[in-house]
Amino acid sequence: MLFISAPASGQGKTSITAAIARSAVRRGQRVRVFKTGPDYLDPMVLARASGHPVYQLDLFMGGEDHCRSLLTTAAAQADLVLVEGVMGLFDGAPSSADLAARFGLPVLVVLDASGMAQTFAAVATGLARYRSDIHVAGVVANRVGSPHHARMVAEGLPPDLPLVAALQRQEALSLPERHLGLVQALELPDIDARLDAWADAWEAGEALGVGLSAIPHSQITQCAAPQTDPSINTRFSSPSSASSSAAFSDRFSAxxxxxxxxxxxxxxxxxxxxxxxxxxxxxxxxxxxxxxxxxxxxxxxxxxxxxxxxxxxxxxxxxxxxxxxxxxxxxxxxxxxxxxxxxxxxxxxxxxxxxxxxxxxxxxxxxxxxxxxxxxxxxxxxxxxxxxxxxxxxxxxxxxxxxxxxxxxxxxxxxxxxxxxxxxxxxxxxxxxxxxxxxxxxxxxxxxxxxxxxxxxxxxxxxxxxxxxx
CATH class of the missing domain: 3.40.50.880 (Class I glutamine amidotransferase (GATase) domain)
Incomplete structure (x- = not known):
């Protein structure tokens, strides 16, 4: 299992998740994808990429047991399970980080590298170190300008935070939007061609990094046992929150x-x-x-x-x-x-x-x-x-x-x-x-x-x- 997140909206989470899913499907893998939080439009794209319906994982709407059941069922059916986060990794209550921590899901961080060089490593490292109860397994540089730019953004990344892939900027790969978000996948007659182009870009991007296969297999295919530290249940905005686990149960249990x-x-x-x-x-x-x-x-x-x-x-x-x-x-x-x-x-x-x-x-x-x-x-x-x-x-x-x-x-x-x-x-x-x-x-x-x-x-x-x- 792999949780795909970012420091903010607009970084390319959906396109990267869809690209990884379509690439895996083309290689004959069984893929299941989830979306964190309430959303209808991104799941339509992800469903087309993976070939299966995309379900929500939300600790408020569904509760922990419901989310665990969905993940367990998917793990039994698939070779690869992907979870796309919502907003930034630590945004909201409950946040993407809360969900990743709750089920021990390794995180792949997507960063828009436009306008950045070595600072990319500082931002990525900050995200990886901000909370000790989540594990950031790697980082993706999205919208790099060239292979040289990819090498620059990788400078300074610590050994335990590899650059998994670097995708070059291609405006043609973006999807049209309207007031509620992406245009629905069912309204795009060329959606499959777009998804294949995303998969091509992902596979080319892996050649500029270590590739997803370099992350230990156990990190991306198995859901670790739920965390037992009670503080993760209420650590919504910062790791220093002093809220009690009872408050979590009152607000976010099903x-x-x-x-x-x-x-x-x-x-x-x-x-x-x-x-x-x-x-x-x-x-x-x-x-x-x-x-x-x-x-x-x-x-x-x-x-x-x-x-x-x-x-x-x-x-x-x-x-x-x-x-x-x-x-x-x-x-x-x-x-x-x-x-x-x-x-x-x-x-x-x-x-x-x-x-x-x-x-x-x-x-x-x-x-x-x-x-x-x-x-x-x-x-x-x-x-x-x-x-x-x-x-x-x-x-x-x-x-x-x-x-x-x-x-x-x-x-x-x-x-x-x-x-x-x-x-x-x-x-x-x-x-x-x-x-x-x-x-x-x-x-x-x-x-x-x-x-x-x-x-x-x-x-x-x-x-x-x-x-x-x-």
């Missing part, structure tokens, strides 16, 4: 441990899930949870003109309705079928972009206003700056769920929230949760494994009232 489940409480129920370029913000673990609860999951594409299938419950996940509003309006049966679903009292969970589709109107970034389904009173407007970002915990009537918020739109509705989420780190984002009959809606992207019992209870309801025992 909330679903006290929610016992019947084996398959959703057995016999059909849950429809909108899934395409408009409704794409879907954690694979959420679909797994629905299936594990016994539901038959029916994915359909409104953008492809597919009708809502006959179902007992419906999930409209987030995505980009502002980019596809015209296509949604042209779908003859979509809005009427959503109305009929709700009028029948069947549960509908709408998240972020899925919620915006249900409003009266949606105004896109160009200022054009589109009529939407009109099933939830209100309107939304895209704005050029970020409106909300952060981890979230919300108390559903059936129990607490965790997730995150990330959106550029603002919304006005006369509905009164039935609950309001909170940020575990005290951030300002506190998303409201709305309930209107069988409809439950929020900007919050829920992580279903954080409380499968609550998810099951909601999808067992009629007009918002539970009708089937768990």
């Amino acid at each position: 909330p679903f441990s006290d929610h016992p489940l019947a084996e398959t409480p959703l057995s016999g129920l059909r849950i429809a899930v909108a899934q395409d370029a408009c409704f794409s913000f879907i954690y694979p673990a959420n679909l797994d949870t629905l299936r594990a609860l016994g539901a038959e999951v029916l994915c359909f594409s409104p953008l492809a003109g597919e009708s809502l299938p006959a179902c007992d419950g419906l999930w409209l996940p987030g995505g980009y309705p502002e980019l596809h509003a015209a296509a949604l309006q042209q779908h003859v049966t979509l809005f009427p079928s959503l109305r009929q679903h709700l009028e029948a009292g069947k549960p509908l969970l709408a998240e972020c972009g899925g919620m915006l589709v249900l409003l009266d109107t949606l105004t896109d970034a160009e200022g054009q206003t589109h009529s939407m389904a009109g099933l939830m009173p209100g309107s939304a407007r895209l704005q050029p700056r970020l409106a909300a970002l952060g981890l979230q915990s919300v108390d559903w009537p059936e129990g607490a769920l965790r997730g995150h918020s990330f959106h550029y739109s603002t919304m006005e509705t006369p509905l009164t929230p039935v609950a309001r989420a909170s940020n575990p780190n005290g951030g300002r984002t506190a998303e409201p949760l709305y309930q209107q009959g069988a409809l439950r809606a929020s900007y919050l992207h829920h992580y279903f494994p954080s409380n499968p019992a609550a998810v099951a209870a909601f999808f067992q309801s009629v007009d918002g009232h539970r009708v089937r025992p768990a």
Whole structure:
């Protein structure tokens, strides 16, 4: 196993992770990739690179046992397991470093070497020495100008911190972006050619360093036993934190441990899930949870003109309705079928972009206003700056769920929230949760494994009232 991190966002973590994955797959290796923290766009690229779905590892949303189970399963199935970090190595609470320390994952640091020479070694060494409970196994110099530049940035690196690879700067290798991050992999017809080019660049870059094979095999294929030093649980911002391990348990343990489940409480129920370029913000673990609860999951594409299938419950996940509003309006049966679903009292969970589709109107970034389904009173407007970002915990009537918020739109509705989420780190984002009959809606992207019992209870309801025992 190998944890790929960096001192900040924008250093090239995703491209390096994807390049290593695609290179290994081309050599016939079985590869599994994870993404740290809440994210939908990077995992799409990494899934295409590795050939397998990319799951989240997040100590807040899923909890330690959930993360360990995912890692253990991947280790049994793959020759190489990669974990891409989030933001900078020590940023956030819990941070990438917290996750790496918790599971003994060796770290490969990616550094943008543009504009640096020997200082590269100082930055890399500082990252490697900052916390004693993580092991930085090597460093990658990204965006070097030449082989000579690669040799310069390697000067001064200590023997235990080798330059694994140095990738030369190639603007053609970058992926297009939009307001929420990378353009979705499914929207790039040349994504495989791009990934192969990244793999080529990685393999050429290894020739300018010691190569990944120079790192002892045990360091990159085995997950060490979890650390037992209790201080790592709360060492979020600096190694001198004096917080207690109990505080970690209160803030970052999974909330679903006290929610016992019947084996398959959703057995016999059909849950429809909108899934395409408009409704794409879907954690694979959420679909797994629905299936594990016994539901038959029916994915359909409104953008492809597919009708809502006959179902007992419906999930409209987030995505980009502002980019596809015209296509949604042209779908003859979509809005009427959503109305009929709700009028029948069947549960509908709408998240972020899925919620915006249900409003009266949606105004896109160009200022054009589109009529939407009109099933939830209100309107939304895209704005050029970020409106909300952060981890979230919300108390559903059936129990607490965790997730995150990330959106550029603002919304006005006369509905009164039935609950309001909170940020575990005290951030300002506190998303409201709305309930209107069988409809439950929020900007919050829920992580279903954080409380499968609550998810099951909601999808067992009629007009918002539970009708089937768990």
